[in-house]
Amino acid sequence: MTHDVAALTVELTDMAAADHRTAVHANSDDPAEQLAWRRLTARHGDRLGEIMAEYGWPTAELVGEEAARAAWLIAQHADRQLDIQRRALQLMQQAVSAGVAGPRELAFLRDRTLVNEGRQQVYGTQIAGVKDGAPVPWPCEEPERVDELRATVGIEPFDEYVARFS
DSSP states (O other), X not given: OXXXXXXXXXXXXXXXHHHHHHGGGTTOSSHHHHHHHHHHHHHHHHHHHHHHHXXXXXXXXXXXXXXXXXXXXXXXXXXXXXXXXXXXXXXXXXXXXXTSSOHHHHHHHHXXXXXHTTOOBSSOOSEEEEETTEEEEOOXXXXXXXXXXXXXXXXXXXXXXXXXXX
16 A cells, blocks of 8 residues: 555656646647647546545645645646546545645635636636736625635735736
8 A cells, every 4th residue: 555655646746747847738829739738637637536536635644745735736627527626626625624635725626616617716716817917816706705715714815816927
């Protein structure tokens, strides 16, 4: 089992590295680059599904901090695999309740999943586009409470967050 976990740790971190290298193609003008990105994230999503079936949520306790973050990133980018995203959200929720995963990452995954379901997000972490040079979030359930809700999970206020992108 320890050998398997060590291999899993390496696999997850390698997947995240590949994700980081190719993420620039997500919104590329070149359809071939976009397709390569989609194929990569789909392959990673499928693999994460297998990992979750075997190990549950890959927590930092199990695979270390970096690989656990990699698993979250892969779930975050499994945009065309809602079943994988929902399963990750469910398992990560349990891990957060057990104190072995972070509420901040969970909030981002929750928003991402809601947006992919065509619903309003909670924490305002997902950006729909840019208007007059300022990032605009996807619609939020309670826009007037966004900063308050963000604070409960350790995310900076929305204005500070978007200032980093402008």
